Amino acid sequence: MKFGVVVFPGSNCDRDMQNALQHDMNKEVIMLWHKDKDLSMFTTDDCIVLPGGFSYGDYLRCGAIARFSPMMQSVVEFANKGGKVLGVCNGFQILCEAGLLPGALLRNGHQQFVCKNVFIKGADSEVLKIPVAHGEGRFYAEDVVLDELEKNDQVVFRYCNEKGEVGSVNDVDLALYNPNGAVRNIACIKNETGNVFGMMPHPERATSVALGNVDGLKVFDLLGLN
Numbered sequence: 278m279k280f281g282v283v284v285f286p287g288s289n290c291d292r293d294m295q296n297a298l299q300h301d302m303n304k305e306v307i308m309l310w311h312k313d314k315d316l317s318m319f320t321t322d323d324c325i326v327l328p329g330g331f332s333y334g335d336y337l338r339c340g341a342i343a344r345f346s347p348m349m350q351s352v353v354e355f356a357n358k359g360g361k362v363l364g365v366c367n368g369f370q371i372l373c374e375a376g377l378l379p380g381a382l383l384r385n386g387h388q389q390f391v392c393k394n395v396f397i398k399g400a401d402s403e404v405l406k407i408p409v410a411h412g413e414g415r416f417y418a419e420d421v422v423l424d425e426l427e428k429n430d431q432v433v434f435r436y437c438n439e440k441g442e443v444g445s446v447n448d449v450d451l452a453l454y455n456p457n458g459a460v461r462n463i464a465c466i467k468n469e470t471g472n473v474f475g476m477m478p479h480p481e482r483a484t485s486v487a488l489g490n491v492d493g494l495k496v497f498d499l500l501g502l503n
């Protein structure tokens with residue numbers, strides 16, 4: 278599997294992503310500029326990554342301007358053909374703005390930028406420690422959308438505590454493990470066809486023994502991006 282990493286003006290995790298994929302995961306990576314449109318060097322077995330950062334300075338709303346870039350037209354076409362797409366943090370915000378994923382990322386409930394390690398868990402996965410760093414990471418969708426996501430197994434990771442316990446809105450202690458107030462503790466979702474993924478935590482910041490955390494490698498594995 279080959280990876281393309283899209284660089285927008287204001288991206289700041291593009292080189293981290295490139296380094297994680299190339300150096301730590303031994304993958305072929307092609308850097309893509311947001312003003313280009315050509316994805317002909319990729320097949321639908323490959324993966325386009327929208328990295329984290331502050332595209333267009335987060336003006337208007339995070340991701341709201343980036344989604345109009347020429348490359349995003351190609352990314353939407355690529356996704357609709359079944360190509361794999363991963364959006365991390367600002368990338369997740371762009372995917373929601375582009376309509377490739379449902380819901381929206383709202384300003385964090387506590388109104389502050391949050392930068393720390395959190396714990397996440399998939400339905401059948403172990404507990405993973407992954408860093409977050411965002412100001413608008415509170416996933417929100419209407420209840421009917423959330424019910425549908427849950428029914429179709431489209432919630433990939435939820436925030437949890439170290440033991441893997443997931444809180445509810447009535448459970449103040451466990452809610453503390455949710456870094457932004459995301460509904461139903463949602464940290465990562467996929468689309469209905471299972472080829473587009475969006476997550477707020479940064480797996481690319483946890484792929485190296487030298488950095489003290491390799492749980493990010495397990496995230497790429499669990500998403501089938503390896």
Ligand SMILES: NC(=O)CC[C@H](N)C(=O)O
Pocket residue numbers: 328329330331332335339365366367368410411412413414
């Ligand atoms: N690390 C990121 O991608 C941050 C995303 C966005 N700028 C926010 O603060 O929510």
